[in-house]
Amino acid sequence: MAENDDNLTSTAVVETEEVLAPGHTYRSVSDRISDMVLTWPVGYKWAAGLALAVAMLIVLHLALAVVFTIGVGVWGINIPVGWGFAITNFVWWIGIGHAGTLISAFLLLMRQKWRTSINRFAEAMTIFAVACAGLFPLAHMGRPWLFYWLLPYPDTMGVWPQFRSPLVWDVFAVSTYLTVSLVFWYTGLIPDLATLRDRAKKRATKIIYGIVSLGWRGSAEHWKRYEMCSLLLAGLSTPLVVSVHTVVSFDFTIAILPGWHSTIFPPYFVAGAIYSGFAMVLTLAIPLRRYYHLEDFVTMKHLDFMGKVMLATGLVVAYSYVMEAFMAFYSGSPYDRYMMMNRMTGPYAKVFWTLIFCNLVGPQALWFSKIRRHPWVLFAVSLVVQTGMWLERLVIIITSLHRDFLPSNWGMFYPTRWDYMTFIGTLGLFFTLFYLFIRFLPMIAIHELRDLVHKTEHEKAAAH
């Protein structure tokens, strides 16, 4: 099929200002999306991409192998800097996840139409990001084979997890988040899986999609409960997504370290999460719409809106930075004051100022709708923001730890090649999963698109 042959030199696309290009019918949208899954053989570009991702995945395997067999000592961490890249990556990945849930849940509650064609792969992104994030708390443990000691279960020792520890909260928050996201994602998939079942040619394909679609037949009664279910899930996910990064921020705020022990962290982290999350959505959406010619569905309006969201959250983050610095000096605590000075002028000043540029200066470009509507510039900005957000977490962790209360404790953190390999490796995991997803599941919610077609026709009718 021409549509999903990854052909860069195809006819120039017509950009639209609607959330859905005109002229689409129930059938056209259904077929257009489901064909991307049902058409074989796969495009060689997809195969190449997957191969690359898998190569990075092997790097992850190698890195973890070394970490597990020799110990976390292969990383650059030490006393005083007990946490390094691992926790940075953890927070970063979790943060990225948030955009997906927010798009699918929050925008659903807000009845935003532009959510429709991006929520599916955004949710997928969430799940894969959380999966990557989940690796790190495990890998960074000194004795990972005892991870199950963090779970409450009646053991032969009669002891329990220590529920006052944010790390245990993390266990609950992250696993809940993963489960709920999966639930939400799957719920959304059921009718589309039915579509795939009905459109599939091969018997095997029919059976597979038939099983996972639970025999969905779109009866009115089912639709009613289904809608209710989605609404409830949306209502639950919205507070959940806020709570998750709040809990993640507790990992730092609960501690007494200057630069960690701060009440501003929860909102600041949530905002940052959405910020980086939307950046990631754009990073995925822009190439997708280009190579799969989804301009009709992921339109300029989408890019524009997402740009705006980034700008807004970016400003919240900026405010937090200013506040953080202000409080450090206003508090009168010599430790906080030194910490802030050290961040700005100390050994890690370069990193700090890079992050300030990436998160504060760079995104100001989004004030201009020209930029928001220029896919590749937007793509660049989103990359910058993600880099910045990763550095932000690194700076928070390293600069607070490496010079804390007693000067005799002061030290430095230098990452090793295993630090980098672990990080790159999780990118591999993420993209491997994502490549498989776009190949085997509809990357846009078909039934919602049909609903969208319906609604837009109504509006036209009303307009006339």
Next chain:
Amino acid sequence: MPQVFHRSMNTISRVSIVGLVMLIGGFFYFCWAVNMSPYYTRAKLQLIQPVPFSHKHHTMDDGIDCRYCHTSVENSSFAGLPPTETCMTCHSQIWTNSVMLEPVRASYATGQSLEWARVNALPDFVYFNHSIHVHKGIGCTTCHGQLGEMPITWKQNTLYMRWCINCHKHPEQFVRKREDVFKPVYNPPKDQIAMGRRLIKEYKIRSLITCDTCHR
């Protein structure tokens, strides 16, 4: 025709879902069972010993006191294992040519120690002290079982931490009079709890469950 499945599929699908849930449950039960099994805990397992030593015979028939062999039980963390000498104090007189005792005589002659298979072992990070338990009225049989009824010695309890803690939390259920501590066979009286409460006061027993009690 869009019908993909046979009608039996409805039942199959539901059954398999239930089955899956049960399978997962079963797995956890299995793990738990293995942990509790003698294979894993070595409890109630009879080990091959160089000499089939019978606590039953020596304590009940001969009426030898525990401390005759386990000399340091009252003043050391380690109860003490009798040197071959101790065996020979009697067995140079009696059963002097029993085949069963050949290894003992050999050890005494050659100076090569007897190598017993260890029955009750704790991990290296657990620091158990016999003397204080004995002093506070915890009898041998409380942990080691009715030794007076063991023709060959086996580990009576799992020695899991949960098991230790149970006693440390509720000493009144286990403590006994000091004079009864070394009884090779002991059955708690009817009024155990009442007596236990009394002894706890008398022996100043504290319920220690903080980690430093055993881990250092």
Next chain:
Amino acid sequence: MSDLKSQATSPDLVNINPEPDSARQRFWRSVEEREGTAAFLEAVAPEFPQGEVPKTALNRRDLLKLMGASAGLAGITACTKLPAQKIVPYVRQPEEFVPGIPLFFATAMPFNGVGRGLLVESHLGRPTKAEGNPGHPGSLGATDVFGQASVLTLYSPDRAQIPTHLGKVATWEEFIEDLGDHLVDERSSGGKGLRILTGTITSPTLADQIQGLLTDFPQAHWHQYEPCGRDAAREGARLAFGQYVTAVYRLDKADVVVSLDSDFMFGEPGSIRYARDFADCRRLTYPGATSNRLYAAESTPTITGSLADHRLQVRSSAVEALARALAAAVGVAGSGSAEPPAGVSADWLAGVVNDLKAHRGTGLVVTGDHQPPAVHALVHAINQALGNAGQTVVYTAPVEANAIDEMKSLKDLVAAMDAGQVRTLILMGVNPVYSAPADVPFLAAMQKVDFRVHLGLFVDETAAQCHWQVPEAHYLEAWGDVRAYDGTASVIQPLIAPIYNGKSALEMVAVLRGQTYASGHDLVRDYWQRQASGGHLNAGANFEDFWETSLNNGTIEGTTFPVKQVSASVGAIPAAPRPLASDAVELVLRPSTSLWDGSFAHNAWLLELPQPFTKLTWDNALLVSPGTAARLGFKREDMVKVQVDGREITAPVFILPGQTPNSITLHLGYGRTVAGGAGTGVGVNAYLIRTSATPWILTGVQFSKTGTTHHLVTTQNNHLIEQNGQLHEEESDAAFDRRVVRVGTLDDYRRNPAFAQDPPEVNTEAPSLYPNYYDYTKQQYSWGMSIDLNTCIGCNACIIACYAENNIAVVGKDEVDNGRDMQWIRVDTYFRGDLENPEAYNEVLLCQQCENAPCEYVCPVGATVHSPEGLNLMVYNRCVGTRYCSNNCPYKVRRFNFKLYSDFQTPSLFPLRNPDVTVRSRGVMEKCSYCLQRIMEAKIVAERESRSVRDGEVQTACQQTCPTRAIIFGNMNDPSSAVKKLKQQPRDYGLLRDLNTRPHTTYLARLKNPNPEIKG
């Protein structure tokens, strides 16, 4: 355990060898039965010498393995089924043995030839820990780094384990045979070609044996050479008094102490005792207590200088001038010019002189062993002029059995060997090939000797050049005796049969005398029996009792030297040398604070020990003052070529605040080439530029940058930073901003005793969701510690004691560089004032045992929790290694096993481990526990006796070894306990109290007692 300690201090000791020798003899055999000598011989090939961590470099094979491993990792390793074990009783159990209860034996450790009284802990016949012997005058219960570390030397996998002939494995019998052949013709010539070289010998028995040998072989010669010996002190005494005497200080009587480049609290025969006496005079723990005053003029920062009330920077080469000026000022005739050397202000000198004069008989002037004889002579004269002689310093017969000029002795030997007069050379416990001065070509000369025998603990540089290397018995393995700084003799009694069948020097000499099978025990016992019967001892009727008592006490009664009446004159001293040009740079060689003269180079504990002030580990370096470095254009870690008359070495530069300008210090003892896995190739060998004429202070030295660098690793990275033209040390600045170290003068203190207290708002309770839930004051015990900064000298003994007591792992240079050193207790150093001449402050830091411990509530598995007795517990076996606790610890006293640091590979090290402390494995957090194992043992014993633990019954390892008793531990709920009293002192303050951590470890503020006469 600890009640045994307290018994051990009392003579009526049950557990120290109550029965006749035969019993003890049996006790060793049972050791062998138990450990099995075979087991030890397995240790012949050390897989990972202590201090080397398993390699992390990976080859393809490993990688595949790892990938596989990680694939199958999840869950599998979670199963921890106990392995089937064997349990092995004795065949015949020694009476004094109670399995599970350690025994303590009094013995003594020869250090630089002089005895240090010890009480050594033994678990089932395995010596595991050395403590000071409270009954020994040179120890009073304390030890130093060397005493503490000596147990590791005993078990070092690098030890020589079997006699070798020309490098080939041989047997003791073969050696005797071979030796016999050579001795035959020696005997015919009266031993003309027979020479013996030992270190300084104070052992009466050994000296007696050697004398005996010399009568058997009238032509033979006995040479002594101690690389860091006391030649100067001896010669100085001879100059002053015309005879060799040993000066013994009575610092408990001294109110004013003037140290002329002396580090009398470190390395000298009486150092441990001196430190204690000195500290006792400045405790200031009761109202109206007075403090002594210390003036220290020194070229490099020393632990002694760190306690000085007035520290003067002076180049070592200028000290003689200073001494002469001082002598002149106090009226010593013929002391030469009264002009103080450049850089010494007149009012400083005046102040000192007036103070000394004001304290006639209670003042004391001392100088260091590395100062030339003239200075020693002058000091003797000064003390006499001030009437201190006989009061604060007394003179006794030399403690050396045969006091000689050792440098000359060595040169004689070399000359003789060079002349081919030596046919048989017996080297006992010395390593001259490494440690002889560069201008004494020992190796070349030795090559000319037909038959060379080396008796040594290790195969060292000398052994490698000898025909025979015979394993020497460690002092914990063999019988012997040794004299302490004041002449008091102790019997060295072994705690374990020679692990590698090594022989003591005593036995070696016996062999030379043909008494091939004489046991060390009999030799020592016979000697003292002869002394007794000769009436030299009041042994009483029954020598057996006397002998037992001597063994139990660790000292032989009546052997302390009587005070000698001598009078000093400076007539004999050579004329004052030409003062060194003010801009010329001198090089001062000093014994290493960790490896001494190099004989401890195998000791991984000492190698990794952060050296005082520099915090340098695994290296020695040229210590240069910031100003001098700037002037010479040196940066930290620059490799610098050091040239002295034709000889040169290259050494890295370390910039040390407080180092005297134009004076560079380099420690001896490093740069060993044959020192086993840990010690070989560590640091730079300074002996290569040492000269016999001026062994310590070298002038006319050329320093030039080579352009290369050498990475130096410190545990506390003191960053020197330039700020608006002035040199700062960022961490120290911050430390004083944050009042980490609190210092005042005695007058401040008298005026405002609470000057060190926190402002009230710090101690007032902040509103909390959790009103103080636990009240530790209600408990029977609440353990706490008080550390007196006024007496802590930062000698590091506590660190090594902690290594030994708590099975702490050595991680190696690279890991220390990564900030992963495992020491539970550390000595932080901060500088105050101009970095060219700052005040340096040491602060011992260990787990503060906070009541509101920040580490605890962040642990996800409850691996660190609080005990009702206020202890912050760390449960290794529960730890999963998230490191959150360490992150949240404001004191950063937690240590993490980032890799597998504990050595599970080297069998010879297993018996060293303290069985009462878990050996931590990979991925586990660890930290100071206040020696929990000792507390629990004491509590159990107390419970058994239905009493509560007595004050002082539990001593932490650091406290027990502390020479100055700066660390006091105890029950804060016992109003009469020492620690409680100290904590009631107005000087008492806690670190970072403003974080509401409520530490149980608190500090007593440092008080300086400056002389008002001296400005600045």
Next chain:
Amino acid sequence: MAKSPLYGLMAEFETPEQVIEAARRTRDEGYRRMDAYTPFAVEGLPEVVGIHKGWLPTIVLIGGLCGTLTGLLLQWFPNSVGYPLDIGGKPNFSWPAFIPIMFELTILFAALSSLFGMIILNDLPMPYHPVFNAPRFDLASRDRFFLCIESRDPKFNLEGTKDFLIGLNPVDVTEVES
């Protein structure tokens, strides 16, 4: 597909409006046992077909409350009964520290009960269903809207009902075997 009993009659429409209209007419006609099958949730259709408020919200609420309670007990028990320990001088029942987990469990339980509630109430999984026997029913998940009157409806009779459905001018009417 010979001679198996009839499940019902299936009419196919092209637009949601039509199917709503048809459903209303059918209802007015007196039919009760019917159902509509659409490619997306058509507003108003369920009400017309005769489905009103469901139990799902109540189930989710109960699920959530169970979660809260579980969270509370899960943390109260070990700290107060199971193994009380002094953690950094904090009380055994330090409730503020227990809130996050209680919250997370509330969400978790609620979300799961909402999914499983939906699935169970919808009587899923049901891979086999008679309506799939309708030849063009695969369009129900694409662009066609179906209305099915079931044979068990008392008012159902093959001819009459078929005529009635044709009267609603659908694209097509088919018999659906069960």
